[in-house]
Amino acid sequence: MKGTSNQERVAAVTQVISERRSVRSFSHEVPVRETLEQILAAGLAAPYAAAMAPGSALDRRFFVLPRDSEALAAAKAAIQAHAAAALAGGALPEPLRARLEPVSQGRILGVGTAPYYVVVAERGAMMPVQQQSLAHALENMWLMATALGLGIHLVSATTTMGDDPAFCRILGLPVAEYALNGCAIGVPAQTPAVRPAPDPAAATTWLD
């Protein structure tokens, strides 16, 4: 930010952080491709677990599935079938069962309920570490989307799909080599409510 004072930079970052919310209701307006590209660039710039990446190199990929695309319909069917199989597979903790049931019936928030469903993939052998990297990528995307006036919500069901052959085939990825996460992106149907800023002092212990 050439020519911008530190104070202005801090004010801009603070504003975007405070305005970031989970937006789950979108207008019919479709954000243009260039705007999506700005969000994906922010995701690509996020840190990654170099020590755990093959050859220490970042292999992070983005897949943009527009609402009415064949890819979106196929991805939705794969997520639905995956949830149905998990439910049929045996005893699951009740909170997980309650989350999977609507998904197994095709009610998948963020997949078909927003103009774009975006899947982010990261290659690696230590999937929990790659998931942490993906969380950084998604946070960067979330903040950039907020700065652009767009809404995002996470689609955590995506994290279960990295070893699903049907889902990986849609993305053109090998099975079980990439950690996945995803989000829905669109124009918010209404401006998210302003929330009082949390008090960091109440959450902080200074051990000096």
Ligand SMILES: Cc1cc2nc3c(=O)[nH]c(=O)nc-3n(C[C@H](O)[C@H](O)[C@H](O)COP(=O)(O)O)c2cc1C
């Ligand atoms: C690890 C993680 C997974 C999440 N998964 C989902 C999800 O699948 N769908 C969703 O709508 N929100 C999801 N959320 C969003 C949280 O529900 C949300 O961030 C929280 O309620 C706080 O609201 P805010 O984002 O508006 O600040 C997830 C958040 C985290 C940190």
